[in-house]
Amino acid sequence: MAALHTEALLLRSADFGESDRMLHLLTPATGRLTAVAKGARRSVKRFGGNLDFFNHLRVQLDRRRPGAPARLDHARLLRAFHGLRGNARRFGLSCYLLELLDRLAPEGGAAADCAGLFAFAIGALERVNADPPDLRLRVLLELRSLDRLGLRPELARCVRCGGGVEQRPEGVLFHIAEGGPLCFRCAARPAEGGAARPAGGGLRVQLGTLRALQASLGFRLDRLGRIGLGPAALREAAELLHRFLRFHIGVELKSERVLAQLAPSAPLAAQLAPRGARGGGPRRGVAPVAGAARRG
Numbered sequence: 380m381a382a383l384h385t386e387a388l389l390l391r392s393a394d395f396g397e398s399d400r401m402l403h404l405l406t407p408a409t410g411r412l413t414a415v416a417k418g419a420r421r422s423v424k425r426f427g428g429n430l431d432f433f434n435h436l437r438v439q440l441d442r443r444r445p446g447a448p449a450r451l452d453h454a455r456l457l458r459a460f461h462g463l464r465g466n467a468r469r470f471g472l473s474c475y476l477l478e479l480l481d482r483l484a485p486e487g488g489a490a491a492d493c494a495g496l497f498a499f500a501i502g503a504l505e506r507v508n509a510d511p512p513d514l515r516l517r518v519l520l521e522l523r524s525l526d527r528l529g530l531r532p533e534l535a536r537c538v539r540c541g542g543g544v545e546q547r548p549e550g551v552l553f554h555i556a557e558g559g560p561l562c563f564r565c566a567a568r569p570a571e572g573g574a575a576r577p578a579g580g581g582l583r584v585q586l587g588t589l590r591a592l593q594a595s596l597g598f599r600l601d602r603l604g605r606i607g608l609g610p611a612a613l614r615e616a617a618e619l620l621h622r623f624l625r626f627h628i629g630v631e632l633k634s635e636r637v638l639a640q641l642a643p644s645a646p647l648a649a650q651l652a653p654r655g656a657r658g659g660g661p662r663r664g665v666a667p668v669a670g671a672a673r674r675g
């Protein structure tokens with residue numbers, strides 16, 4: 380299988396050699412894949428100027444050398460999400476999602492999983508392009524990303540015994556390190572062979588927050604606006620996912636800092652207000668913060 384024709388989305392790009400670029404692509408055929416775009420820095424025309432972030436591409440790749448990066452031969456533009464560059468919040472959230480996928484998407488994997496992950500990535504960019512890029516959208520897309528990557532937290536059952544989880548006056552204990560809620564009985568006793576609260580700790584949340592997050596997984600991306608998440612539940616969900624990701628990825632994503640600056644725990648109403656309209660968003664060709672700065 381030498382030539383591969385597939386759709387692709389650029390996740391990360393870096394200078395390579397004298398005039399080339401090394402690309403991290405997400406494809407429905409293979410998941411994440413690295414490819415060299417020869418001569419891409421010498422001439423933008425080489426690939427029709429299409430090797431940019433937020434471009435849905437159709438590519439031809441040469442994979443003749445097993446174990447080595449593929450060689451990009453052609454890249455045709457199917458669709459450009461121009462709106463993501465016209466608004467700082469849209470840009471920040473899109474970069475964040477691309478960085479998350481770049482960090483966590485597997486190379487290879489079951490074909491159906493790769494196709495599903497790619498479809499999610501395109502659908503997520505569509506949503507950020509169309510809906511208010513607020514904390515609510517971020518939380519729901521973060522959770523859906525983890526679900527598509529096979530890494531989502533448990534939300535419905537006790538992560539330790541598999542039993543039901545009930546609401547108590549003090550809320551439900553969500554165990555960050557174990558990746559899910561604990562039922563009342565399990566929360567009251569230490570884990571086998573370990574301390575009650577190992578690294579990662581616990582977070583008190585309302586059962587309704589977990590239920591809303593669980594329910595959101597069954598909604599189509601274009602119906603996410605129908606999920607009932609009030610301001611308090613949204614704050615809980617954001618904190619839960621932030622700590623879950625930090626603990627299980629182990630490092631902070633670069634674009635997360637940018638997102639925090641764009642929306643520093645501001646009231647939700649303020650986050651919904653349009654910003655960055657005047658003066659435009661980041662220019663076309665400016666690499667997302669997802670480790671993609673072009674180095675000279």
Ligand SMILES: [Zn+2]
Pocket residue numbers: 537538539540541542561562563564565566
């Ligand atoms: Zn339990």
